[in-house]
Amino acid sequence: MADTTDAVFKIFIQADIQRVWRELTKTGEAQGAVFNAWLxxxxxxxxxxxxxMQTGTGKHVLVVGEVVACEPxxxxxxxxxFTQHDDPVCQVSYELKPVGSGVEVTLRVIGLPEGTPTAKSMRSGGTMILNSLKAIVETGRPSFGTRLMYWMFDHMEFMLPARTRSEHWPLDK
Known part of the structure; x- marks a missing residue:
């Protein structure tokens, strides 16, 4: 069994807790904070x-999982x-705590399999997710650099590995 660790990321967002919650848990539209994937x-x-978490076209599944807890x-x-890797499963936890006129958001990745592509992606992705969440909630959109990256994702989707195609990851399994 691979060694695991936890990774913790925090940010303060000047907004109402309901707005932050909605952005993290919305379905039926792109989650701009989570690489523009659809939950x-x-x-x-x-x-x-x-x-x-699927691409906007629904042709590819990027992440599979199961809801462990949801306490709005x-x-x-x-x-x-991640569907493109054979790495062990980990857990992602978002904790929202009202602080003054805003919300402290803690993103925890629990049981991160060390030395894997998942660990590398999650360590760099955690900060980006929270920074994007902050920008979207406070200003209505992610940074220009993030928007440019999402545009590239949309136009380069054909390059995703075949193993990520939706037909390989039916949601009812």
Missing amino acids: HTRGGLVPGAAMQ PHRFVHTHR
Whole structure:
């Protein structure tokens, strides 16, 4: 079994907790804070429900998991596995805490499999997710650099590995 660690990322967002919660848990539209992926679930955000993060076209599944906890508007936890890697599953936890006129958001990656592509991606991705979340909630859109990256993602989707195609990852499994 691979060694695991936890990674913790924090940020303060000047906004109402409900607005931050909605941005992290919305379905039916792109999650600008989470690489512009679309959250899909089987049965809603309830413990035990299967979930996926898909590309906007729905042709590829980037992440699969299961909802572990959903306690609006304070805590959302799910398992996490990138479909392009054979790495072990880890957990992602978002904790929202009102502080003054804003919200402290803590993103924890629990059981991060050390020395894997998942660990490398999650360590760099955690900061970007929270910075994008802050920008979207406070200004209405992610930074120019992030928007440019998302444009590239949309136009380069054809380069994703075949193993990430949606037909390989049915949501009802």
